[in-house]
Amino acid sequence: SCSKSFLDQEIPGRLPIDGFYKTDADALQATTAVYDFLSAHYNFGWSSLTLVKTFPSDESNAGGNGPGDQPGYQALDDFTFDSQNEAVFGAWRMCYYTIARANLVINNVKPENTLRKRLIAEAKAIRAYNYLELVSLWGDVPIVTKAISLSDFRNTPRTPKADVYAQIEKDLTEAIPDLPLKSEYSAGDKFRISKGAAQAILGKALLYQEKWGPAAAQFDLVIKSTQFDLEPDFGRVFSLAGEFGIESLFEVNYVSNVPYDWGNFPWDNGRALESNIHIQLMGPRADYYKKAPGDSLIAGWGFNLPKPALYNAYVAAGDVKRRQNTVMSIGELQAAGGDWTSPTSWDFEGFLQRKYGSYQGQTNGAGGAVSELNYGTNWRLVRYADVLLMAAEAYYRAGDEGRARAELKKVRLRAGLGEVTASGTALFEAIVLERQLELAFEGHRYVDLVRWGRAAAMLGTLGFTPNKHEVLPIPNNDVLVAGISQNLNY
Amino acid sequence: LAAISYSSYAAFPQDLAYNRTNQSVKQGGKSKKTLVTLLKEIHKTYKVDLLYEAKKLPDVKIEFDPSRYRAVDEMLRALLAPLGLDAQIVQPNTYAIVPAPVDAPVRGGASSNPSQKDKKDDILLLMSVPKGGTGSSFNQVADTVRPVRVSGTVNDAAGNDGLPGANVLIKGENRGTQVKSDGTFSLEVPVGKTLVFSLIGYDAKEVLVTGPTTLNIQLDASNKALNEIVVVGYGAQKKSLVTGAISSVRAEQIATVSSSRIEQALQGRTPGVTVLPASGSPGSSMRVRVRGTGSNGSAEPLYIIDGVRAGGIEYLDPSEIASVEVLKDGASAAIYGAEGANGVVIITTKTGKAGSSEINFSMQYGQQSVKNPMKLMNVEQYATYLNESNTANRPTPADIAGVKGTDWLNEIFETAPLQRYALNLSGGTDKSSYLIGGTIFSQDGVVGGSKAKFDRYTLRINTDYKVKPWLNVGNRFSFSHFKRRGVTEDSEFGAVINNAILMDPITPVIYSGTLPAHAQSALSANNPLSRDNQGNYYGISNFVKGEISNPIAQIHNTNQETKQSKIVGNVFAELEPIKGLKLTSRFGIDAAFQRNHSWAPTFWYSSERLNTIASVTDNNESWFTWQWENFANYTKTFGKNNLTVLAGMSAMKMGYNRLNGSSSGMFAEEDKFAYSDFTPDDVDRIAGLQTYRQLLSYYGRIIYDYDDKYLLNVTVRRDGGSVLPPDNQWGTFPSVSAGWVISNEPFFKNSVSFMDYLKLRASWGVNGSLSNVGIGQWASVITAQGLRYADANGAFLVGAEAANIANPQLKWEESNHIDVGFDVAMFSNKVNLSVDYYNKTTKDLISPGTAPGFAGFALPFVNSGDVRNQGIEIDLNYRNDDREFKWEIGGNLATLNNEVTYLNPFVQRLFGTGLGTGYTATFFEVGYPVWYFRGYKTDGIFQDQAEITKYLATTGITGYNPKPGDPIVVDVNGDKSISNADHTEIGSPHPKLIYGGRINLSYKGFDFLMFLQGQSGNDIFMGFNRVDRPTANKPVFFYNDRWTGAGSTNTWFAANTNSEYAYNSDKMIFDGSYTRIRQLQLGYSLPKTLLSRASITRARVYVSLDDFFTFTDYPGMDPEAGSNNNNSLGIDRGVYPIPRKLMFGLNVSF
Structure with a gap:
């Protein structure tokens, strides 16, 4: 009728769902959206998965201006989070x-050709990666594999961890055959998840389940694939040049060329954000920091301040190379001609973080761009050194100490340290220490300590409560809206 | 109508004997009868017509025998003379009963001397006609007599001011004239006809014409309020018969306001209407809340201008307005059902009057200033405070030695001019009328001066034509153009006024000599430091970092301007095919074309606030709405039943169009290069959007009354909105209201003499609102907007995904509104009182949806909240204007009780606005006011360590390490720790009481007005402080009131720059109550004798102090100015205060 047509509403720039997911181009765009969300560490305000995994560890303090500065992060650091x-x-x-x-890609794209099969496999691998994050941080979590409508909200309970791991293994097992080797991707496509990355994630999932043999087998596939190696120089791993390099299995890409200034930065729409604002957040606080003349670590907002214990661990291990690329003491800063004017500033214990450092060279201050807002630094989600250390651990647990030492050796030699010859518990301790030194600030430590059963011992003085802080609380929103259960003691 | 007239009998002279022989006469006899009864008997028995107003006859019982008299006139005089009355023959066989001449024994008659003022009652029967005449009186008088010339003047009750534009009509005919601009009229009328003199706001008067005469009519405004015609949407009603809660504001009340905006007119003048200026900056918007905030989102009322819905009313100058009506209750607003949930403001613009021709000119000129802006810490106080709080990076003694310092608030404020001019030409004949008007308004900012300037020009053409007796056509058209400049406001992240508060007092405005080291090193690093027009570098803080920067430099570097041209208007045709049926068709447009143009020079304030490349930004927006309405009104009277039926439809399409872009690399940093044609192409950016939405409506209304006593009003509207899901687009909005005019009941008239009018009324109505629904927000659709991800080469790939979880149940917000009230007029209409109780619940608020996180998509909007507003409104006025010294006093007040009564039970509370960094200050939660303030509750100040130890021991709180001088934080949830979980309600931005009052005095040519307005019970959150910028300056009371040792104070904390317990707590909550004297005005109207020589009909000059005096305890800049955002109400991020104004004004009419 006439009135009906008058009320027809045009929705500009939007397409009905059933009109999409038809072509290769559709499938590519739908998959790009999946990758895009991996970069959304600022999408819901300050809520970086990397920092959420880092602050409950013994690596660093939240920092910032004071206890009221980003209270979400402060609480994670202080074990007061709810x-x-x-x-x-x-x-x-x-x-x-x-x-x-x-899920949209997996459920809507028809696997009618190689490209689409690959894209579905990429989506499955990324889905598995995220379920691994979920299960390792929250324990039992709802498994969602299809679109959820209003009426599904309260019909989606938490699933036991074992089932979540089963889903992870299933996705990865299905994805691996359809994923190309990293070398088979074009230069531009190197950001995509490859067969090796999927195998490493599967190995990690198996390791977390203490399925040592199968885990070692997956890592072995990665190691033997010849697709990856350690960067000769540790410092290069976290440099711009190291992005998507030989050591990189999976990383989240950011760029510095948008360019952002104080006027156009998408504060209210982190989804649209293409630079890594967390690098600025972690830069030494501008109020107190005087850069050393020869250094390129420029000022930021002062979060993620290393604890002395971490620095001391490097010193004790004689680990200079990795220390210099991970943490800097104020003494070193001053010796280089810089300064820190407020030794008593909030959460500051004398050290600054340099792994995900606010390096001048990783941002862009040209042509109206503002350096603070344009860090292109990628998050390294899976890198080869981690694969080798996980392999070492899996082999050790599976009883193959020789192979464990062999993989550990690769990482140590690159760090300029000697081979570990120990065996038994001492070998395991060496692997534990190596993970601490090699992987600091990459978001592994807290989960590692928990799964090793060492969290209470290592983090107790920081506020860790056993039978509570092994997992994060299920967000209250989901408990209320969906009626799902809460984790113990939250 | 109390006047009576009986059918006349054969029109020939009679004698009583003749009549008696043909009638069986029941003589008066010995029994006493009332005068009315006697007159009725005389009428029947002697077949004469008697004209009188029963109400004005003395209520006496008399013994009278008509049969004793030979002639009718003799009999009547005998009957009436003892009562001070007289009978006057006005027509053969027809007598009018009039007051007897006071000092003239001989009846004056039609030829009495008109210059004798006291003779007027001699010949006239003056009758008040409360209802404007239903047309039944006098209409049987034969129309066979010769026309005579009647002329004279029409004045107000005091006889001082002519009333140009008043209608002079021959009763029962559509003929007449209007009072000219000099207050005179003249027309030819057959003898025996009645002239009706009427003007909106005055009692109509009827005068029987008995011969050629000159009349000096005074129209009485004594029960003006009740006789006002109020516009009710698709029609008009007499106020005395209105069954809803409708407030009116008349042109004269707002004629001299110094605001550019009409909203100001409503502030304090209408009970229950809250007007919140978002800012004191020129041209800034205002938020209007009718009966409280009814939504978590937009709660702006609907604006109807000359019958057509408008997007806003910023384009109207107060001088264009004839009247403003606010439909407050649900039943009144229900005729605009779909969008009436937040009240309806109906504005009627001025038109020309038939029979008149006049020129009106008015102007105002004023100076605006801000007296005593908030005091901040000076250099010594600032240094001491930072020292005591052990704040890092604080100035050393050497830094402050010999530094005079800067009072930044004083630096940014200046005295700024405001001016307004309005010229209206209007006039008309009985066939057509016109009004052509124009206004100019110009206001500079007290902060920013010409960088915060608002200029507006308006043109209006309103015309009406009577093409045929049954066809009227006309138009209401307005063109406006404004230009607005402004500095950044309402943000704690780098806005000018905020930065004037936070900037340290050590930094100078400019460097006059050599640069200090930190500035020199910034300059040496090739940073573009800003300079003033004399080439001096602006001061750069060495202590306050981040985005906080020199506000004077910011003003200097501000280059932005919004220009808008707008056409609003409609053409209409009104047909009256049969008597009582009026068909109206109206087509209106609201079209606005706006360009915001700005450019940023290179600057360097700090490493976090800089611009290294000059850039240009343009934002072109246009809005185009058309609306077509067709409706029919049918009015019918049968017996004592009066019925008006309305039926109509409306279709509306609202379009929005935006094209914006920016570019960088200006060739030179000057205005004339600030266009993208002159910047390198490779950095141009462009964006744009075009949307449409539609609304289709059908509506009907029945207005019924029985004998002016029992009133009933039933409305229903059905609306379809395109923005809703296709299966859920239609909503139905009904209302019922009823009234009982008790004062028209006989028992009341006889028993309550002091009360002239009393009406009880009650109403119920349902209204809708779509103002918080966006296009497609219910749908899950594929979007690629903003979705991109760089590949490993840095090339962006486009992403696309299904956005949002679909909500096919999304529907209208719906208000359910009950109103009970009464209207009273007392003591000869000198006292008018209206009282209302209302209870309005807005249900199904369109709130941010809350999906579980695991759903993977947002649920942007659901209907999931109820808000209840209830309160009492009282409007009381007393007027004494029957002497030369006239005075009037009026006041209104309304209580407001605002509470969220429902929220999706899975959601504890909705998060509102953030403050500083990471702290959310306002929430929307069941049991609390809309967007209440939440934070730590404190209970005094820790005086010493012993008290702390005791407190921790008593409460068992751990993990909380306060120092003496810190606020004592209450463990609200009792979990023995202090955390965010202890946040609780610490305040509400909503006033509990709003009120307004005015006093008008006049004596001879002088008049005086005081108008005040205020509110109480609301809180203000002092939100300009920044815990993450601890070296920022603060108001001086932070220093003066601070705890300085045990026993010094228990109310304000020790020097502290970063504690959430101080800055995210009730310590930042202040009582926001205020009373502001809006206008204090003294005027003088020049004597007519002087003016007439220059053909000037009236001239008034005045001086006025506007917004000059404010009484408040709020220690911030201005308790009134608020925020633009719905969830930020009451948060002071460094408001642009409302300036006080010293105005001079002039009104002249020719």
């Missing part, structure tokens, strides 16, 4: 939002 912690909620959503976009 189910309403905004950073925890943001990280939880980041995982599930990525999964939901992967």
